[in-house]
Amino acid sequence: MLDYFLQQLIFALAIGAIYGLIALGYTMVYGVMRLINFAHGEFFxxxxxxxxxIFSGLIGLGGLAPMLDSAIAIIASFVIVGLLGVAIERFAYRPLRAYGRLAPMLSALGMSIVLQSAVRVTVGPQPVHFPAIVPSTPIDALGGMVTTVQFGILVAAVLLMVGLTLFVNGTRLGIWIRAASESWTTSSLLGIRVNRAVSLVFFIGPGLGAMAGIMYASYYGIMQPTMGSVIGLKAFTAAILGGIGSIPGAMLGGFLLGAIETFGTAFLPILSFGYIGTEYRDVFAFAVLILVLLFKPAGLLGETVSEETTVAKKDY
Amino acid sequence: MGNSVIVRRLGLLAVLALCVVLLALVPHLPSYYVRVVDSILIYIILAVGLNLVVGYAGLLDLGFIAFYAVGAYAYALLASGQFDIHLPFIVILFIGAAAGAIAGVLLGFPVLKLRGDYLAIVTLSFGEIIRIAINNADDLTNGPQGIAGLDRASLFGLPLTTPVHFYWLLLVLAITVCGGVYYMERSILGKAWRALREDQDVVRGLGINTTTLKLLAFALSAAIGGAGGVIFGAFQRFVSPESFTFQESLLVVLIIIIGGVGNIVGVIAGAVVLVVLPEVLHFAAQYRLLIYGVVLVTVIVLRPGGLVSPRFNLGFIIRKVRTLWLSPSKT
Structure with missing residues (x-):
């Protein structure tokens, strides 16, 4: 039972780390723009x-050392997907700033259709095998079996999260982002270039999403054009769970959702004597979300916005 | 002067006559086109219903399709061999609307203290929970296979089987719903909803119970969704969880935004555009969705307020017609 538990725990942490990385993109964009970026799952x-x-391109050109090829391809996908995010914000969201919050949200929805069908048209709708970046060998950890891939995902994700936290809390650009999330008007009055902060967020968010996508694909060994829809929705749930707009909240929400899902799936059939099966996994996640919001309406780590100080009195 | 009034009245008559003739011509079109028009009418009904919540009360509901599913499954369970219950269509229409309203209140009651995006995500979760539950409750709903072979509907002895029959039914229902919602929009209730959208704290300060207001919007829109679902079930004679995905909820929201929020004329325009567009794009084969998305983003970026200007609403048209007819000198 204990090693089973440990194994599930590692699985929960790995999948939770992936949710967390995607949730960061949702939460940062929401922080500066109050926008639910429905296209975010597509960056993933x-x-x-x-x-x-990129990787097969490098191999085609002769290739360097295998690990170096992978590293270059990983960094390149961060940069390319990030730049795509910046471009999309510039052309599809920025013109809509003066028009309330529904228009940009729907524009994001349209972008999601565009990105997904563009990939489907170019590479075909069928799932494609994704080659493992690191060879998957099992490791024995305290009696539970863990694979190197799970371990690698966890380490890489935590490194990215620590890096982001240091960046946002310690650098000048990070201060811009935090200031822009706090108040758009005040920070522009103080000489912060808000548009640059927004662009920066739209670079980092999609980039992190792309990293999460690579992790997810190497975990399951497969990728397909529709993989972003469901995972995106779940990561968004994670962001809300942690309190949208809060960076540590997104990380916490991701891990929490991973744990809820994994342990729900693993132990629900046992606890309910087989009556509630694994097919209710997603119901479970959503039900927990609704419950949390009923008692903490701003999520776990979200700012408690009192009725009087609500930033946006007009909801939509 | 007198001459020009006559000309304008004739012009108005011509426009009205043209509308009537176009609507009367639809049944003579080939079956495929009648089906497309039916589908437009269904989405008009749904979007006008959702517009009560999103457009008037300003609450973003991303799980609207759940109420539609409740209605469709009400028909599927009460008029098929599934439990061998065969109630008449009109009875189920009311049951479906009532079931939708009850679901709306059940959802609304706990969540309406949430604001903005939190409300949006909770309604979204609710929609997903309903869909997953339908998908898995095999004993009741037959799971992912859905329920097939629903009864042929009939209304007061008239058969409801072909797309043309449904065209007339849907047309009557769409006009009723639009008229009812327009009436509500002008009533004190509609004004209270609008105030709610602008600033809920002020509404509360004026001594109006905001929770009741929101619940009323939720229940009414859910009832319309439920009724739409019953007709959908009777029309398709087959229901399965696939018809009620998150994407469907988003499509209804999209219709409202593309047309113009809180504007019935806009909703009608939005439904026409978003239902017809994918049909027109059939020629593009696998590029269909790509073009659809690009058109969508372009339209939103170019006309962020919606295709139809907020000024051009049902009230505007009615005023125009009335002044031209009764006191033409004022126009």
């Missing part, structure tokens, strides 16, 4: 595709 999907494209 683009990650492994761009990676494969």
């Amino acid at each position: 999907m683009l990650g492994p595709y761009v990676y494969t494209f």
Whole structure:
């Protein structure tokens, strides 16, 4: 039982780390723009595709050392997907700033259709095998079996999260981002170039999403154009769970959702004597979300916005 | 002067006559086109219903399709061999609307203290929960296979089987719903909803119970969704969870935004555009969705307020017609 538990725990952490990385993109964009970026799941999907494209391109050109090829391809997919995010914000969201919050949200929805069908048209709708970046060998950890891939995902994701936290809290650009999330008007009055902060967020968010996509694809060994929809929705749930707009909240929400899902799936059939099966996994995640919001309406780490100080009195 | 009034009245008559003739011509079109028009009418009904919540009360509901599913499954369970219950269509229409309203209140009651995006995500979750539950409750709903072979519907002895029959039914229902919602929009209730959209704290300060207001919007829109679902079930004679995905909810929201929020004329325009567009794009084969998305983003970026200007609403048209007819000198 204990090693089973440990194994599930590692699985929960790995999948939770992936949710967390995607949730960061949702939460940062929401922080500066109050926008639910429905296209974000597609950046997650683009990650492994761009990676494969660059990687096979490098191999085709003769290739360097195998690890170096992978590293270059990973960094390139971060940059390329990030730049795509910046371009999309510039052309599809920025012109809509003066028009309330529904218009940009729907524009994001349209962008999601565009990105997904663009990939489907170019590489075909069928799932494609994704080659493992690191060879998957099992490791024995305290009695539970863990694979190197799970371990690698966890380490890489935590490194990215620590890096982001240091960046946002410690650098000048990070201060811009935090200031822009706090108040758009005040920070522009103080000489912060808000548009640059927004562009920066739209670079980092999709980039992290792409990283999560590469991790997810190497975990399951497969990628397909529709993979971003469901995972995107779940990561968004994670962001809300942690309190949208809060960076540590997104990480916490991701891990929490991973744990809820994994342990729900693993133990629900046992606890309910087989009556509630694994097919209710997603119901479970959503039900927990609704419950949390009923008692903490701003999520776990979100700012508690009192009725009087609500930033946006007009909801939509 | 007198001459020009006559000309304008004739012009108005011509426009009205043209509308009537166009609507009367639809049944003579080939079956495929009648089906497309039916589908437009269904989405008009749904979008006008959702517009009560999104457009008037300003609450973003991303799980609207759940109420539609409730209605469709009400028909599927009460008029098929599934449990061998065969109630008449009109009875189920009311049951479906009532079931939708109850679901709306059940959802609304706990979540309406949430604001903005939190409300949006909770309604989204609710929609997904309903869909997954339908998908898995095999004993009741037959799971992912869905329920097939639903009864042929009939209304007061008239058969409801072909797309043309449904065209007339949907047309009557769409006009009723639009008229009812227009009436509500002008009533004190409609004004209270609009105030709610602008600033809920002020509404509360004026001594109006905001929770009741929101619940009323939720229940009414869910009832319309439920009724739409019953007709959908009777029309398709087959229901399965696939018809009620998150994407469908988003499509209804999209219709409202593309047309113009809180504007019935806009909703009608939005439904026409978003239902017809994918049909027109059939020629593009696998590029269909890509073009659809590009057109969508372009339209939103170029006309962020919606295709139809907020000024051009049902009230505007009615005023125009009335002044031209009764006191033409004022126009």
